[in-house]
Amino acid sequence: MKRSEFIKNSSMLVGGGLLGSKVEAKQADQKQNKTFKLDYAPHQGMFAATAGKNFLDEINYYHDLGFRSIEDNGMPGRSVDEQTKIGELLAKLGMRMGVFVVPKGGNGANTLAAGKQEFVDIFLKGCKDSVEIAKRTNAKWVTVVPGDYQRNLPIGIQTANVIEALKRGAEIFEPHGIAMVLEPLSDTPDLFLRFADQGYEICRAVNSPSCKILYDAYHQQKNEGNLINLMNQCWSEIAYIQVGDNPGRREPTTGEINYKNVFKWLHEKGYTGIVGMEHGMSKQGKEGEDVLVAAYREVDNF
Structure with a gap:
């Protein structure tokens, strides 16, 4: 040669x-177990291409990627045995359980705004069931959506009905150190709870550490915008954050929300709670997983 x-x-x-x-x-x-500045929480299926469909395996993989919390809206639908195993694994890994949804915790079929005793009873049973689920999974937050408007009633009466029902729910959760987090949503104009200041008004009236706001920036960007300013005004009643970019409800960097600034503000505000990754993904499979992690590394780099 x-x-x-x-x-x-x-x-x-x-x-x-x-x-x-x-x-x-x-x-x-x-994959070096490098944690983030904020505590982002994925949900089942986000890393199934690599970790598989077993949720316990996926939780271990979350930990390997540097995540330190999870979310699982459907936790009440899992068996007692699976709930227990999830709680034990999280404890072993030093991870936190984020929100799950209170079973029948207010929806279009049993809206709390109606003031009907049978609806309140359904809600309170869901609260009691949630306490047992929370004990197995070490959960400290549970999502409540009050349901739809009861349009034959004045708005003030509806608001009072919601407040009274939530006071009853708070009485169940308070002894266990669990907080209901009320989530304003943008899915349909029929929903009673849609705006941050509305959640603030309700939480102030309930006046309990077990009744706070779940601020989902995706929904609030659609409903009202002005995210940082409104979060700041409602800050004393916000206990939990969820995110998703808009439009599309996919990972940060895919839409119009400047999540690097939002997360920087949360960090400077001293927020140490969970930031739930309540969104889909812009790409599928292993490529989508890599893009997802890269997006969170980018917006966490403030």
Whole structure:
């Protein structure tokens, strides 16, 4: 072999080795147990392409990626055995359980705004069941959506009905240190609770550490915008944050919300709670998982 060809081939090998090392280093950085500045919480299915469909395996993988909490809206639908195993694994890994939804905790079929005793009874049973689920999973927050408007009643009467029902729910949760977090939603104009200041008014009236706001920035960007200013005004009653970019409800960096600034503000505000990853993904499979982690590394880099 000519000396010039030997040098050229050697350079290609060295260059290829360096490129491979950079790729491997990038992959390792995403999987080196490096935690984030804020406590982002994925949900089942986000990393199923790599971790598989077993939720316990996926939770272990979340931990490997640097996440320290999970969310699972459907936790009440899991068996007692699975709930217990999830709680034990989270405790072993030093991870937190985020929100799950209170069973029948107010919806279109039994809206708390109606003031009907049978609806309140359904809600209170869901609260009592949630206490037992929370004990198994070490959960401290549960999501409550009061349901739809009762349009044959004045808005003040509806609001009072919701407040009275939530006071009853708070009495159940308070002894266990669990907070109902009320989530204003944007899914339909029929929903009673849609705005942050409305949640603030209700929580102030309930006046309990077990009744606070779940502020989902995706829904509030659609409903009212002005995210940081409104969060600041309602801050004393906000106990939990969820995110998703808009439009599309996918990971941060895919829409119009400047999540790097939002997360910087939360961090400077001293927020140490959970930030639920309540959204879909812009890409599928392993590629989508890598994009998802990269997006959170980007917006967490403030």
